[in-house]
Structure formats: C-alpha cells, structure tokens
Amino acid sequence: MLFGPSINFSRSDWEDGIIVDLRISAFCGLKLNKYYKVDFEICKREKDLIWRERDQYYIKREKPTHSVTQTDRQLSPRHFSPPATFVFFFSPISIRKMARNGAASWRRKSEKLDLSPPLISEEAHVLAVDDSLVDRKVIERLLKISSCKVTTVDSGRRALQFLGLDEEKSSTVGFDGLKVDLIITDYCMPGMTGYELLKKIKESSTFKATPVVIMSSENVLARIDRCLEEGAEDFIVKPVKLADVKRLKDYMTTARDVGVEESGGGMNKRKLREPCDPTIAPSPPSSFPSSPSSSSSSPSKSPSPPLSSSFSAPSSPTPLDSPIRRLKMTNAD
Amino acid sequence: MLGLGVDQLRADMNRLLAMLFHQGVLDEQFLQLQQLQDESSPNFVSEVVNIYFHESEKLLRNLRGLLMDREFSDYKKMGTHLNQFMGSSSSIGAKRIRNVCVAFRAASEHNNRAGCLRALELLEHEYCYLKNKLHELFQIQQQRVLAAGVRYPMQNN
Numbered sequence: 001m002l003f004g005p006s007i008n009f010s011r012s013d014w015e016d017g018i019i020v021d022l023r024i025s026a027f028c029g030l031k032l033n034k035y036y037k038v039d040f041e042i043c044k045r046e047k048d049l050i051w052r053e054r055d056q057y058y059i060k061r062e063k064p065t066h067s068v069t070q071t072d073r074q075l076s077p078r079h080f081s082p083p084a085t086f087v088f089f090f091s092p093i094s095i096r097k098m099a100r101n102g103a104a105s106w107r108r109k110s111e112k113l114d115l116s117p118p119l120i121s122e123e124a125h126v127l128a129v130d131d132s133l134v135d136r137k138v139i140e141r142l143l144k145i146s147s148c149k150v151t152t153v154d155s156g157r158r159a160l161q162f163l164g165l166d167e168e169k170s171s172t173v174g175f176d177g178l179k180v181d182l183i184i185t186d187y188c189m190p191g192m193t194g195y196e197l198l199k200k201i202k203e204s205s206t207f208k209a210t211p212v213v214i215m216s217s218e219n220v221l222a223r224i225d226r227c228l229e230e231g232a233e234d235f236i237v238k239p240v241k242l243a244d245v246k247r248l249k250d251y252m253t254t255a256r257d258v259g260v261e262e263s264g265g266g267m268n269k270r271k272l273r274e275p276c277d278p279t280i281a282p283s284p285p286s287s288f289p290s291s292p293s294s295s296s297s298s299p300s301k302s303p304s305p306p307l308s309s310s311f312s313a314p315s316s317p318t319p320l321d322s323p324i325r326r327l328k329m330t331n332a333d
Numbered sequence: 334m335l336g337l338g339v340d341q342l343r344a345d346m347n348r349l350l351a352m353l354f355h356q357g358v359l360d361e362q363f364l365q366l367q368q369l370q371d372e373s374s375p376n377f378v379s380e381v382v383n384i385y386f387h388e389s390e391k392l393l394r395n396l397r398g399l400l401m402d403r404e405f406s407d408y409k410k411m412g413t414h415l416n417q418f419m420g421s422s423s424s425i426g427a428k429r430i431r432n433v434c435v436a437f438r439a440a441s442e443h444n445n446r447a448g449c450l451r452a453l454e455l456l457e458h459e460y461c462y463l464k465n466k467l468h469e470l471f472q473i474q475q476q477r478v479l480a481a482g483v484r485y486p487m488q489n490n
Contacts, residue, residue: 131417132388132417132420132421132424133384133388134381134384134385134388134420134421134424134425135420135421135424137380137381137384138366138369138381138424138425141369141374141377141381142369145369145371188416188420190413217416217419217420217423238420238423238424239362239365239423239424239426240424241362241365242365242368242369
C-alpha cells in the first residue's frame with residue numbers, strides 16, 4: 001500500500017458560511033466539514049472546534065446559530081490560499097501530522113480550546129474472526145451497514161497473522177497502516193478458540209488496548225465470566241443483530257475522532273489507555289449547536305471531555321444499559 | 334394488468350413468509366437479514382442463504398456418513414458438525430432446524446446412536462422443507478423485480 005489517500009483543502013462560498021472541504025479520496029471515504037466565520041469572541045465563548053486562517057476564525061457548525069454579518073458574506077474564496085493537495089502513506093497518524101503542517105494555518109491555542117486539524121471522522125476498522133462463512137457474511141454486512149470498515153478472517157491464527165502477532169508468520173502489510181479499532185471474534189472455533197485469541201491479543205503490547213468482543217451461540221455464564229475476566233469488552237450471544245453492532249460502536253477506540261475534545265491529543269491518549277470505561281461517562285456528547293452552559297471566557301477545566309459526535313454518540317451508557325449487566329439479568333431468568 | 338401482477342406477487346410473498354413464521358420455520362433473525370438488504374447490497378439475503386445451503390448440505394452429508402459407519406464412535410466429531418450447523422442455522426433464522434439440532438446434540442451427548450439417527454432424518458426433512466420454501470420465496474422476489482421493471486410510466490409502484 002504505497003499510495004495513500006490525498007487530501008484536498010478547498011474552500012468555497014456557501015450561503016452563510018465558508019465550507020472547508022477536507023476530502024480524502026475514495027480510498028478512505030468522503031467527509032465534508034462546514035465552518036462558519038465568526039469573530040473570535042464567539043469562538044472563545046462557544047469553545048467549539050475552531051479553525052483559524054489568516055486572522056479569521058471559523059467555527060465548526062452544522063448550522064450557524066449566530067447572525068452572520070454583512071462583511072462575512074463578502075468574503076470570497078479568492079481571499080484564501082489556493083487548495084493544496086497532499087499524498088500520504090495510509091496512516092491516520094501521519095495524516096493528522098501532515099494536515100497540521102499543511103497549507104492552511106492550523107493553530108493550536110494554548111488554552112483548552114482545541115484547534116487540532118478537524119480530520120475526517122474515519123470509519124472504524126473492525127477485524128471479525130469466525131470460522132463460519134455464513135456468520136462472516138452476516139457480521140460483515142452488519143458492520144458495513146453501521147459504517148465500519150471490515151476485515152474478516154476465518155481463524156484465530158489468521159487473525160494473529162493479520163495483526164502481526166503471529167510468531168512464525170507476520171503480516172505482509174505493516175500494521176501501522178491498518179489500525180484496528182475493534183476485534184470481534186467467535187468463541188467456538190477449531191484450532192484456536194476465541195478465548196485463546198483474546199488472551200494472545202491482551203498479552204501483546206500493540207493491541208492490548210484494542211477492545212475485543214466475543215460472540216457465542218452458547219449463553220454460558222462461566223464462559224462469559226471467563227472472557228470478561230480476560231479483558232473482553234463485551235460478550236454477544238448469537239445470532240448477532242444490528243442492535244448489538246450499534247452498541248459496539250461505543251467501544252471502538254476514538255483516536256481518529258474529530259474532536260470537540262477539550263484536550264485534543266490528550267483525550268485520545270486517555271481513550272487508548274481506557275478503551276471503554278463507562279464510568280468515565282463523557283458527559284453530554286458534543287452538543288454542537290448548543291453552547292455548553294459552563295462556558296466562560298477563561299479556559300476552565302472541564303470535568304470530562306465530551307465525545308465527538310462523529311458517530312452521533314449516544315448518551316453515556318447507564319449502568320442498566322451495560323450489556324454485561326443486561327446479560328446477567330437475562331441469565332437470572 | 335402488469336400492475337396487478339406486482340401486487341399479486343407481493344401478496345404471495347407476504348403470505349409465504351407469514352406462513353413460515355407461523356410454522357416456526359423462520360424467526361426474527363430472518364427479518365434482520367432482510368433489513369440488511371438494500372440498494373447497495375440488493376441480493377444479500379439470497380447470497381447468505383445460498384452459502385448456508387451449500388454448507389448445510391456438506392454438514393448433513395458428513396453427519397450421515399458418520400452415523401452410517403457401523404463402527405461409528407466419534408460423537409465428538411459429530412458434535413462439532415452439529416455446532417456448526419446450529420450456529421449457521423440460527424444466524425439465518427432457521428428456527429426449526431436449530432431446534433432439531435439441539436435435540437440431536439442431546440442424543441449425541443448421551444451416545445444414543447438410534448436417537449441420533451432419528452434426529453438426523455428429521456433434520457434432513459426440515460432442511461428439505463426450508464430449502465424448497467426459500468427457493469419459492471426467492472423465485473417470487475425475482476418475478477416481482479421483473480414485473481416491476483416492466484411497467485407503464487404513469488403507474489406508481
């Protein structure tokens with residue numbers, strides 16, 4: 001995979017605001033970010049994602065919630081530098097770095113306002129492991145329809161090879177470029193069981209933070225407990241449904257999320273260390289259009305960083321909603 | 334005339350599905366599969382079901398081969414086949430087949446060869462029935478697609 005996606009920064013006038021398009025070529029998918037010009041005071045107050053270009057400030061919004069001044073409308077694309085095109089190796093981390101050094105003047109403020117480049121919210125990449133072809137087809141479809149990139153393999157061994165964890169044969173594709181956000185595996189497989197695969201993943205230094213979900217057609221409490229103790233994020237009883245997959249999206253590492261994240265990179269690091277901790281309970285998922293009530297002109301420490309809304313994040317899981325608890329409750333029948 | 338054909342076919346399809354649900358042959362997982370079918374994947378259900386048929390026939394042959402062997406004793410191997418069959422059947426919503434597999438497995442865990450044979454026959458019967466009905470369903474769907482394609486511009490679908 002020598003050639004990665006290309007990013008075009010292009011701008012165009014659009015009604016009340018300026019659209020900044022960050023396009024990644026079809027290889028990765030397309031995403032449009034819309035920015036509306038505001039003055040700096042509003043930015044500070046709203047603490048939304050801000051892009052600064054040549055002393056103009058733009059705030060990332062779905063719709064403008066403030067009235068746009070006449071001078072704003074007069075801005076035309078030719079006031080800005082021409083679009084730039086970059087070609088990167090396919091690596092989310094390198095994309096982020098390059099975009100930061102790119103043609104637009106991304107500026108990171110020292111206050112808590114995050115000005116890191118608003119990257120494409122890339123699709124999550126899920127590795128699905130199941131020896132049954134029927135199940136592989138179904139889980140692949142379920143994940144794709146939930147906007148995930150999917151790689152399916154038919155055994156634990158192949159999964160380890162893909163992740164580059166197989167001692168004998170390592171993946172021909174360097175895993176740096178193939179970030180895996182979630183691993184979902186069947187429990188009962190010939191050769192290496194899902195449980196053994198889970199252990200190997202959690203023993204590795206590279207993937208132990210990646211959430212692993214176990215699927216099984218057997219609703220055996222001892223098996224569930226064993227998997228959870230070994231570090232599985234969740235346990236799904238087959239047949240897998242769309243509702244199960246939707247729930248999984250909460251677990252996926254959000255390192256590539258577009259952020260209304262108070263502490264940009266810091267938030268991501270935290271997420272990586274604790275992939276799914278419902279007690280962190282990110283309070284209100286980024287309320288884009290509404291300004292946070294606790295806004296103030298001085299950068300204050302927010303209690304917990306809000307989740308990006310790239311997955312239209314649901315509210316933080318309540319204890320009752322916890323799948324584990326629900327599972328235990330149903331077992332109590 | 335053509336318009337009536339489409340409606341008739343849709344009614345046939347719904348009636349067939351309703352019957353299969355009522356009989357317990359299919360369950361809600363089959364509906365889930367249908368929900369996963371859309372313009373980007375218009376043949377998803379039939380693709381998955383055809384894979385299921387292909388795999389199931391192999392498994393059934395293996396099971397019969399094992400049981401027909403006079404010196405058969407490898408119940409563990411039979412259990413493995415059964416688990417596979419059970420898993421894929423539940424993934425497509427083949428409820429009755431799955432239930433027979435459960436009974437089959439119970440018999441095999443008790444090393445009850447006669448019970449296993451009976452279960453296998455029932456399994457083959459259920460499988461044939463499901464296969465016929467689903468083929469019928471897919472045929473009606475195909476006819477619907479064809480009929481809907483040929484229509485007057487003024488007609489609404």
